[in-house]
Amino acid sequence: MKVLFNIVGTVALVLAIAGIFLPLLPTTPFLLLASACYLRGSQRMHRWLSHNRLLGPYIKAMEDRSGIPPSTKAIALVLLWASMSYSIYIVPVLAVKVLLALTGLGVSAYILFRIKTLKTSKRLPHR
Numbered sequence: 001m002k003v004l005f006n007i008v009g010t011v012a013l014v015l016a017i018a019g020i021f022l023p024l025l026p027t028t029p030f031l032l033l034a035s036a037c038y039l040r041g042s043q044r045m046h047r048w049l050s051h052n053r054l055l056g057p058y059i060k061a062m063e064d065r066s067g068i069p070p071s072t073k074a075i076a077l078v079l080l081w082a083s084m085s086y087s088i089y090i091v092p093v094l095a096v097k098v099l100l101a102l103t104g105l106g107v108s109a110y111i112l113f114r115i116k117t118l119k120t121s122k123r124l125p126h127r
Contacts, residue, residue: 005041067116
């Protein structure tokens, strides 16, 4: 069973990393899934992920529900809408354009209203 958790954790981690570059692929849920799987499958892998210089602070911030920095929210929204705008522009089907716009609005609302914003005194370490 531990092997299965490690495999699912690794797949989730790969998807989370891909989500950093692909705006419609969610990063945070896959990152949290990887953390949860590694917690059950391998303490060593969980410790590595939790203490990772780039991903560790975000896992900790999401696990303790402290939120993300305002700059991270801004970057996420800019990248989301840059890719959405381009996609909406090149897609010829009106229904797909509307679906893309609604998806972008939903993700934006989630980022703005459901994810807490860190206070300036609780910043995550820079990369």
